[in-house]
Amino acid sequence: MRTHFLHRAAAAATVLSVVAVGCKKAAPPPPAAPPPAPVAVASVDLGKQLGPDKRVVQAMTTFGVRDTIYASVATTGTATSAVLTALWTFQTGQKVDSTATTIAPTGPAQTEFHIVKASPWPKGKYKVAIWLDGQVAGEKEFEVK
Amino acid sequence: MTDPNEPLPDFSDVQGGSSSTAPKPQEQTYTVVKGDSLSKIAKALYGSAGKWKVIYEANKDMIKNPDLIYPGQVLRIPPV
Numbered sequence: 467m468r469t470h471f472l473h474r475a476a477a478a479a480t481v482l483s484v485v486a487v488g489c490k491k492a493a494p495p496p497p498a499a500p501p502p503a504p505v506a507v508a509s510v511d512l513g514k515q516l517g518p519d520k521r522v523v524q525a526m527t528t529f530g531v532r533d534t535i536y537a538s539v540a541t542t543g544t545a546t547s548a549v550l551t552a553l554w555t556f557q558t559g560q561k562v563d564s565t566a567t568t569i570a571p572t573g574p575a576q577t578e579f580h581i582v583k584a585s586p587w588p589k590g591k592y593k594v595a596i597w598l599d600g601q602v603a604g605e606k607e608f609e610v611k
Numbered sequence: 612m613t614d615p616n617e618p619l620p621d622f623s624d625v626q627g628g629s630s631s632t633a634p635k636p637q638e639q640t641y642t643v644v645k646g647d648s649l650s651k652i653a654k655a656l657y658g659s660a661g662k663w664k665v666i667y668e669a670n671k672d673m674i675k676n677p678d679l680i681y682p683g684q685v686l687r688i689p690p691v
Contacts, residue, residue, distance in 0.1 A: 520632055547636040547690075549658035552629065560619055563627035566658040568636055568690050575633035581625055588620035600658060 503543040505571055507550075507603035510596050511538045520576040527608045531586035537579045537594045537606065544572050551597040552579035557590045635690040643684040649677055657691050665691055 513522025514533045522538045529535055537552055548569055554562040563581050579594070587610040596604040641652060649663035657665070667677045669687045674680060 520630065541633070547639065549656070550629075550631075551658040552627070554625075554627070556620060556622070558619060560622065562622045563625045564659060564661075565627040565629050566662065566691065567629045567631060568657065569631050569633035570636035571633035575631060577629060577631035577633060579627065579629045581627045583622070583626075584624040585621075590620075597658060 505541050505543040505545040505548045505569075505598065507596055507598055508540040508542050508574075510540075510594070510604040510606045512536065512594070512606050512608050513538065516578055516580075520578045527606070529587070529608060529610050531589065531610055533587070533610075534580055534582045535592075535608070537596070539577045539579070539596050539604065541569075541571055541575050541577065541598075542573075546570055549597075549599050550577055553595045553597065554581055555593050555595070556588065557592065562592065638690065639688040641686045641688050643680050643682050643686060645682045647680060647682075649674075649680060652686070652688075656688055662691060665689060 511522045511525045513524055513526055513536050514529060515523040516536050516538065517523050520538055521540075522536055539550060539552075541548075541550070548571070549566055550569060551564065551566040553564045556562055565579050567577065567579075569575065569577060579596075589610050591607060591609050593605060593607045595602055639656075641656065643652075649666050650660035653663040653666055654660040663677065666686060666688060667674060669689045673684065673686075680686070
């Protein structure tokens with residue numbers, strides 16, 4: 467009797483599992499990959515020497531009158547086209563230089579801007595503003611002594 | 612304190628430049644609409660109106676006078 471019951475139970479379980487397989491829902495589609503992060507400025511560092519990775523060798527905010535001044539801009543994110551602009555100004559608000567470059571980063575990237583002057587830099591305070599697609603994305607002040 | 616009578620310093624001999632580890636974008640095209648000028652397009656696409664000459668140089672075959680561009684013209688926009 468007990469054996470008979472077990473056989474029936476096993477048969478029922480088999481039928482149920484076949485039905486379950488037959489009714490199995492299609493696997494849900496894999497979640498869509500998140501959209502790539504838009505490009506953003508992560509940091510701005512100043513220096514007078516660049517490494518091969520376009521980062522400043524030593525970050526500083528005081529320069530000599532004969533120095534070439536570098537601003538190294540770290541960006542994150544991706545873009546098919548993004549305009550980075552460096553606007554250099556003197557303490558009077560006078561424009562020293564403005565340079566724009568278009569990049570298509572596919573991940574973290576380093577972009578350097580530099581200014582060099584044939585005659586000595588006037589001593590005083592300066593500022594470089596980094597614009598990303600028309601919006602200020604970073605600023606750094608420095609001094610020439 | 613800055614003396615207002617002091618002459619402004621001369622930055623005319625400053626040279627600026629840039630380079631990046633990021634790749635440059637592929638050349639784009641831009642279709643001129645009413646009210647456009649080369650400097651307006653350069654400002655929008657390069658962030659600097661002064662770069663209009665880059666667009667002019669790349670499209671000299673179809674732009675005879677840089678002050679005259681026409682709606683519908685498709686301009687090459689080289690990366691800068």
